[in-house]
Amino acid sequence: MNATPDPEAPVDAAFLRRWLDTAASVMEREASRLTELDSPIGDADHGTNMRRGFLAARTAVEQEPPQTPGGVLVLVGRTLISTVGGASGPLYGTLLRRAGKDLGEEQAVPAARLRDGLRAGVDGVAALGGAVPGDKTMLDALLPALDALTGALDAGGGAADALAAAAAAADEGAKATIPLRARKGRASYLGERSIGHQDPGATSSALLIAALADTAREDG
Amino acid sequence: MKMLINVAENVVADALRGFAAAHPELTVDIERRVIVRRGAPYEGKVGLVSGGGSGHEPLHGGFVGKGMLDAACPGEVFTSPVPDQMVRAAAAVDSGAGVLFIVKNYTGDVLNFQMAAELAEDEGVQVVSVLVDDDVAVTDSLYTAGRRGTGATLFVEKIAGAAAEEGAPLDRVAALARQVNSASRSFGVALSACSTPAKGGPTFDLPDGELELGVGIHGEPGRERRAMMTSGEIADVTVEAVVSDLNPDGPVLVLVNGMGATPLLELYGFNAEVQRALAERRIPVARTLVGNYVTSLDMAGASVTICQVDEELLRLWDAPVSTPGLRWGC
Numbered sequence: 001m002n003a004t005p006d007p008e009a010p011v012d013a014a015f016l017r018r019w020l021d022t023a024a025s026v027m028e029r030e031a032s033r034l035t036e037l038d039s040p041i042g043d044a045d046h047g048t049n050m051r052r053g054f055l056a057a058r059t060a061v062e063q064e065p066p067q068t069p070g071g072v073l074v075l076v077g078r079t080l081i082s083t084v085g086g087a088s089g090p091l092y093g094t095l096l097r098r099a100g101k102d103l104g105e106e107q108a109v110p111a112a113r114l115r116d117g118l119r120a121g122v123d124g125v126a127a128l129g130g131a132v133p134g135d136k137t138m139l140d141a142l143l144p145a146l147d148a149l150t151g152a153l154d155a156g157g158g159a160a161d162a163l164a165a166a167a168a169a170a171d172e173g174a175k176a177t178i179p180l181r182a183r184k185g186r187a188s189y190l191g192e193r194s195i196g197h198q199d200p201g202a203t204s205s206a207l208l209i210a211a212l213a214d215t216a217r218e219d220g
Numbered sequence: 221m222k223m224l225i226n227v228a229e230n231v232v233a234d235a236l237r238g239f240a241a242a243h244p245e246l247t248v249d250i251e252r253r254v255i256v257r258r259g260a261p262y263e264g265k266v267g268l269v270s271g272g273g274s275g276h277e278p279l280h281g282g283f284v285g286k287g288m289l290d291a292a293c294p295g296e297v298f299t300s301p302v303p304d305q306m307v308r309a310a311a312a313v314d315s316g317a318g319v320l321f322i323v324k325n326y327t328g329d330v331l332n333f334q335m336a337a338e339l340a341e342d343e344g345v346q347v348v349s350v351l352v353d354d355d356v357a358v359t360d361s362l363y364t365a366g367r368r369g370t371g372a373t374l375f376v377e378k379i380a381g382a383a384a385e386e387g388a389p390l391d392r393v394a395a396l397a398r399q400v401n402s403a404s405r406s407f408g409v410a411l412s413a414c415s416t417p418a419k420g421g422p423t424f425d426l427p428d429g430e431l432e433l434g435v436g437i438h439g440e441p442g443r444e445r446r447a448m449m450t451s452g453e454i455a456d457v458t459v460e461a462v463v464s465d466l467n468p469d470g471p472v473l474v475l476v477n478g479m480g481a482t483p484l485l486e487l488y489g490f491n492a493e494v495q496r497a498l499a500e501r502r503i504p505v506a507r508t509l510v511g512n513y514v515t516s517l518d519m520a521g522a523s524v525t526i527c528q529v530d531e532e533l534l535r536l537w538d539a540p541v542s543t544p545g546l547r548w549g550c
Binding site: 035039040041042043044045048049052081082083084085086087088089090091128129183184185186188189190191193 | 273295296297298299300301302303304326327328331332334335357358364365368416418419423424436438439440443
């Protein structure tokens, strides 16, 4: 599994397994911060739920390692749906399952192909949750990340640089949810009082994109 | 915050073990988190399945039994259950007459039950879902996830459960559930925040001397904070909120529901004020239920739910029920 990645198609099953290891460690490390963010405008469980889901996903992938990048994403998505609960389970599960299905049976893909898969996943999230940009949801991190990824790849950037740009945009997007008023999910019940708090879902989305960037950088 | 627990991660599993020990008349799958009425599926009977985050006990597991739910799916604390649980519950209670999902209107519950309904139908179970959204504190439904499901859940589960027990078909049971929901309104007040085991402390700050109006059942703050009021003043605000939204022109069921940490002594006193406020508005009360039924962990406070009933709904409300949380006529 430690073969040198193809520079033209760096995203293979091993790449996404390394991403999953990083993501699971990040969720473990950041669980209390995510739960803290979820307290004033949600129900104080986002970190706990994401940690449970990603640890279960890591175990599932270790037990029966899928051989394609699509296979890894589909298995992670399915496991999140079965273990996270709340709105995050179906939403993150749909994001990764759709992305994985879009990648199909391909053995290794370039970053632009991963971007297409993620776009399919983000479309799935938008359809399921019914949110639009500015509603103070995970889309407010994911959509800027996709745009930045596309921009960097179009400009001829490599996978690692493009994913780093995506991670920066996701982080900025998450921070930009602070002045927004929530219109979806449990935070929406607070109305004006949801203003001034960073959205926990946008924050965890930014962490997952950052984990992708870290994985690509370590490969580089 | 001191809690009567071992470790936070295991509170739901520990509670299910104790629930199973106390209620041998129910089948409790602790591992997979499904509570099923023993003997299910019942020949020709529509199966009723509900579920939601834990922390609202006795809702929903405490309402499994004769005349109410056939199965309940408890999630983590304040977290909706996952689709696997509802798929398993549906399979366990379907006699071929179909299954009704009773879903409180929260994004997580709605999404997980929606996924479960699709998966159960793939397995050949006919599923109809009914949303409960009775909380009038959510005013601008257009810009929010919509009104929350709270106290009316008990009315829906009891009345639809009674109809299913009598052998009503799935479309009829679903229609009754929707009728009860659309005839019900709730409004809640918190005197203190609740503490989740995961956080180990209060989920929001509510200073002494203040109360939170229009609070939800997940420790989410309400929409307005005021200086502490008397029971009579709280009853006036609460009754006005539900009555002005429902405009009942007939008798109502009344649920005066404790949030978990308010003593029954106070709840009965509050009920006296609720009855007074309803009488002042010339609204006849058919039946009243006072107690802790749709709770929010250790939150102090109460909610009021009213449901306008016709003779049929009242007859189904009075029908025998035998569950851990609600029991009469059996």
